[in-house]
Amino acid sequence: MTALTHKRKPACRAALIVHIVTAMIGSGPLRAEPIGENLVVRHDFFRGTGEDLTGNGRDARIGLGAVQLPRFVWLGGEYEKDSRVSFASAGRDGRTLERTIAVRGGDATIEIWFEGVELEHGDYLLFDGRGHRPGEPERARGCILRLEVPVGRADVGMALFDRQGREHDIVNGGTPVSTISTFDKEGRLNINRLRQYVYVLDGNQPDGNGKWSMYIDGAPVGIAPAVYRTSVDLNVFTLGPGQAQYTIAGRQSDRYNQASPRGRLYRMLIYDRALGADEVASNRQTGLAAITGADAKPVAHEVASAPPDAEALVLVDEGRPHAVIAIAAHRPRAVEEAAAALHNTIFRMTGVRLPIVEQTQVDLSAPVRPAVLLVGPSPLTDRLGIDVVQNRDHEHDHYVIRTGDRWVALVGNDDLNLRGSAYAVYDLLQRLGCGWFGQDEAWHVIPRVRKLVVPPMNVDERAAFRFRSLSAPIRAQCVRDAWRIGGRAYAIDHALDHLVPRREHLEAHPDWFGPGQPCMTHPDVVDLIASKFCMRIDRTPGNQILSLCLMVNDNANFCRCDRCAKLGNHGELMLHFANEVARRLAATHAGRYQITNLAYWATFDLGPDSTSRAEPGVSVQTLHQGNRAKPIEHESNAAVRAAMYNWSRTGAEMAVYDWWIPGFKHSAHWRKVPWYPGETTLRDYRFWKKHGVRYVFHESNREAGDGLPIRWPLWYVGARGLWNPDVRAETVMSEACNKLFASAAPHMLGFYALLEKAMADTDQTASVWNLPPPHLVYTTPIQARAGALLSAAADASDDPRVLARIEDERKMWKGATEVMAAMRAAEEKKTKDTSEQLEDAAGM
Incomplete structure (x- = not known):
């Protein structure tokens, strides 16, 4: 409980002190919470809950036999075959149980609350990290950590490599930790007690070398050189043998192999940054109170x-x-x-x-x-x-x-x-x-x-839009909340193969299928999908509106039966299909659904003469497949505007699907070159809002790493505009640059404005899947001016934090200019070769 009292301070002091006495957070109704910033995975097994905060996976499921609710996950012992934690996002091979968490710069923290059970002398808790793979061009610049309790045999070699390729054995005397025993003795801890174990990788060291640190019960017990750059691949209970790259708590079954541990796993936290010692200690206090459930001593705050x-x-x-x-x-x-x-x-x-x-x-x-x-x-x-x-x-x-x-x-x-x-x-x-x-x-x-x-x-x-999505690999919740990314979910998928699986129904019902899509006018197909949607709604608690995806498969091979052909173009066919499903749902679940469709490729437009109307609950998401270098009001985007007008006349709830993938396929060179459309993007948002668009989805992937910092202006200005499209790109960037770059802000703002203007002024067409060759957008004079602005920015500051950000951008621009120089050289060589061939042909 919490009590608030106060007392007067001595007369020589003018203020009052309020004494706030609180029980340890978590011991009473106020639940103990760990540090939240950059927390990307959290599994409170003692509560029977788990959550992936990365935006990539889904919440964890705790498998049969794995949990003795509500206390812990049991590992090893007689439950060995059944002890596992599975994830809904498991890969098809059954081994990749959660997607990779890419960590830029080598920073990561993994916190584990574990209590060994009847572990004997010689059993131990170890941390196993790998840094170098044979054949890789750069030694010790990538470390894959796997958090894993292997079911069977698993490699437990424990070595880390520093940037010079030197190996550091972290078990056999390589650190003060070495072995953690099963009994309390001079520098050793009993792992048959509930303890907090924290493993911190910090790659941002002043000398360029990373380090790893280990904490037990909030106190540091070991530090050693480690890798410079790290990715964390969370893989809990990998099913295949020999997969362990990161192991906790086990028994040595022979000289080289690790058996499953016996014990209780209570909590697992993963951060994509290095926690400080005070934060580790804070997590120790809140975790102990939350897990034990015992009343902690009251904490007095003045x-x-x-x-x-x-x-x-x-x-x-x-x-x-x-x-x-x-x-x-x-x-x-x-x-x-x-x-x-x-x-x-x-x-x-x-x-x-x-x-x-x-x-x-x-x-x-x-x-x-x-x-x-x-x-x-x-x-x-x-x-x-x-x-x-x-x-x-x-x-x-x-x-x-x-x-x-x-x-x-x-x-x-x-x-x-x-x-x-x-x-x-x-x-x-x-x-x-x-x-x-x-x-x-x-x-x-x-x-x-x-x-x-x-x-x-x-x-x-x-918010201007109900759904504001950037599918960029932005996992940090602090960034998503600061950018206000989110909103009511809008179902997006090429769904028909899942709803009407060809492999299950083709033999018995060949008339249900066209070459690449189900028959959208067949009553049995409509009934099947409607029945599946009804079941989903029935399983959804309360009166929530459920977003149900009816988006076509990713091809243009539609059914050619007489019924489908009679409807005209494929856009009309898609709308008819959605309306038929909606009519069936309305009979039993009116007001409980939103049926989403995608107007693109073959379904891009209805045509100006269409008189079709959408049933209540039907939503259409149009794709901006025009010229991305110009705003949607530009003459080069007339077809995009016309399609949106035609769809909006149906009365459907409007959405936009927008590709923000500059490095797609043949434009892969853009992965190393910045693209910042700025005000062009915000003008599109204003147009969409004016014409009734309520949901916006930006697909942003195929980036190098997490796409940052190269894409930060694109994504940040976009996120701000999705909340309020009336802001101006210059205002948003000016505010951001003032915070990021302080005295160097004018030069950095000039750099980003130069990139924005170059794309806005280009006479090249920027299609949805292919931006123009970057060296034709950023000409040689523009490249030189951009480099000069970055140099001026570096000269304008002596703040190491600012200089580090400027250096990130200078490295990025250096890589971009190298890409463009190579493209220009290849183009000149091709022109020269062609000229020589023509001359040779003329001489003959």
Whole structure:
């Protein structure tokens, strides 16, 4: 429980101190939460829950026999054959159980809570990392870590390579850790007790070499040189033998092989950054309270009171907290994560931790109390008149930031998958000078201040589009929340092969299929799909609107039967098909569905003479398959505009599918060359919003690594515009550059503006799948000017953080100019060879 008391300070001091006494977070109704920033995978096995936060996978399923709820996952022993954690995103070969988490710069943290059971002398807990693969051109510049408890035999060699290729054995005396015994003895720990084990890879060292650090129960126990650049491939319980690259807690079955361990796995956390020692210690405290469930000793916080009716709220001053963070007793997980993000970021800004309490313990009428940061909706925020409706399907994304008498309300729509309160928190932090422009912490801006003050605010924000998606590999939740990526999900897939599997039905029902698509007019096909959709709706709790994908297979080989041919073009056929399914659903599930379709390729347009109308619940997503170098109002995009007009006349709910894949297939050279359309993108957003588009999906993949920082201007300006298309690209970039580059901002802003103008001015056509050759967009003079701006930026700053970001961009531009130089040389050689051939032919 939480108690708030206060006492007067000595007369020589003018303020009051409020003593806030809280039980350990997690021991009572307020659940203990680990550090949330850059947490990409979290599995609380003691609660029977797991979540992949990367955006790539799905939540974990805990398999039969694996869990003795609600306490732990049992590993090894008599349950050995049944002990495993499986993931819904498992690969087809059954071995890749979760997708790769790419980590730029070599930073990663893996935290494990494990309790050995009857492990004997000689058994041990080991950390196994691999750094070098034979035949790779660069030694020790890639390390694949696998978190794995092998079912059978597995390689347990343990060596790390530094950048010079030197091997460091991390078991046989290579570090102070070496072996962790099963009994307490001088420097050794008993692993038959519940303990926190943390493994940190940090590749961003000043000398260029990385290091790994190991912590046990919050205390550092080993440090050694490690790899410079790391990717983490999470692979829990790989099914194939010999797969172990990263092993926890086991028994040596013979000289070379590891047997399954016996014990209880309670929690596993993976971050795509290196946690600091204080953060590891914090996770130790909150984890212990959450897992054991025992009441911890009360923790007393001295928080200075806030003066009433102040013009601005002081949160921290000269190392002393003046505020608390308060959340509702019953709140969604998104609110807990938002409160944790606020807590952690303020600590990074000031070195001061603001206590997190429950709002039921806050009395806003008290004459003496600290300021209160109210995160998330609650009865208390309702009484303050902060009305944010909690409804995903009808209210969509909405949040407010409002200040009052010593309080700040950060309240959003957090219904189902929405994260409005998190958006409010990050909006406030951005207004206080913070910024998140990439997954690498080097591209986070967290200013250090001695006094943190919130000015009066009354912010009310609503998203322009219900669904704002960047399918870029942006896994860090802090970036997604700061950019406000998300919204109500919109189903996107080439779905008909899944709904009407050819391999299952072709033999018995050949009339159900055309060459590449099911017959969209066959009543039995419509009935089959409608019945599957009905079952999905029935399995969905409450009255949620379920987005159901009816998008055609990725080919133009439609059925040619008389019924299909009679409908005219393939766009008409697709709409007829969706309408028939919708009519069947409406009979039993009216208002519970959204049927999504994709107008592209063969289904791109209905035609200007169409009189078709969409049934309620039918949505059409059009593809921008025009000239990407120009805004959609440009004459070169007339066909795109016409198609959108024709589809919108049907009354269908409108969406846009937009390709942001500059490095696709034959344009792979763009993976190393920046593409930043800037204001052209925002003009498209304004056009789409004006013409009723409510959902926008950008497919962004096929990048080198996670696509950052090369794509940060493209994605950041796009994300800001998806929330509010009325912003101007220049304004967004100016604000970002001021935070990122400080005194070098004018030069960096000039660099990005130069790239934007070059694409806007080009006479080359930028098609949906193929941008023009980059050396024709960025001509030699433009390349020279861009290089000069980057050099001027480097000369304008002496801040190492700023210089590191500028150096990232200089390396990127150097690689881009090399690509363009090679393309130009190849083109000149081809021209010369052709000329010589013509001369030879003329001489003959």
